[in-house]
Amino acid sequence: MDFIRPSTWQEALEARSAVPGAVAIAGGTDVMVELNFDHHRPPALIDLTGIAELGRWRIDRAGDGNGSGGDTVRLGATVSYTTVIDELAEQLPGLALAARTVGSPQIRNRGTVAGNLGAGSPAGDSHPPLLASGATVEVESVRGARSVPIDDFYTGVKRTALADDELIREIIVPAARGPQQFSKIGTRNAMVIAVCSFAVALDPRERTVTTGLGSAAPTPRHASDAESYAAEQLPWHDRDPLADAVARRFGELVAAAASPIDDVRGQADYRSHALSVMARRTLGWAWEEYRCA
């Protein structure tokens, strides 16, 4: 097994192209487990941690031509969960909430959002808030760069739109335009892979509600019917308290959007029920934040 330590992005792309099956490593929280247990021995590892630009984030202000109509955060591929929590909780509250539930402090210090995407596990904690925020994954190979909308990124269980020669360079996440919430079910507060998880984001200006479901289907996905239902039913103008019936129906529609399975972490029925509860609660929290703003 070769160990390649590029110091520039171009070198990394060339290495990825030159060695089919080479695996990118940053925090190592997934890749090293595979190696330690001899589950997988790739022909080469490409260590991205020596490329300084990947470890940084920056904000593109609205009006600077970022094309989204609001501020966007450009999150480099090796930015850790700890950095998201410490430095980006204001701009990306949903993603920061999800990051807080990842592993333990040691894992959050090393693990990355891009690594979560690259692994493509339906249980990854980053996916629901990235879906709810409408993120874009910037991928590149020696052939060129392309932008993959998050809705198109997940193609199957541990399968993504990333081609064999491509690497994730950065993730572009629109800054929150309103309250965002995240909830996750597990057997304890730390060190758990989600039984299921849910993210919701409100955009009071556009009067839209967006969602993301994790660990509830072969890929992370939206609950589209729940989104349009809530957008129509929420009393955006009067800011009345969230009606129980609306919250409950929203929960039912979220559960209906899932295609959960029975596995070692939980049963399908439990996942559906838990999703409806999490959806109802998180919508309530987000709505209260909007009402009181």
Added chain:
Amino acid sequence: MRLNLTINGARHTADDVWPGESLLYVLRERLGLAGSKNACEQGECGSCTVYFDGTPACSCLIAAGQADGHDVVTVEGIAEGEDALHPVQQAFVDAGAVQCGFCTPGLIVAAHNLVERHDDPSDEEIREELAGNLCRCTGYEKIIDAVHLAAERKQEAGS
């Protein structure tokens, strides 16, 4: 590969290292630093916690090749001398936070980092900060006591 890294302030070299082996393996099996413990090899237990460039991390999840040229502090580097204990270590002894001792090195590093950053941590903060370190003996209560004790003594010493 030949690996050069700084451990506990001293330069170390290891030869014939397979770059995909873990930093933990390098520490224990190649350099004889057996303080960091090997248990789960998947980041679950925290027994192998070290400072990597000043940040607590599981050394089982860092590839040896990634550690080349970097700075590592292990549990052996927490105390200032061979015979001295660091105040965090002394607090673990005094509070009865050590039973079988297997989790202790990782907890010492994690608790050291916690006490460095928090003057007066709450129970909740301690539980959160030490959530990545498993202990099967103590039930954690005495470990939490030890962190409070270390933080109190640090404040007394500083005031």
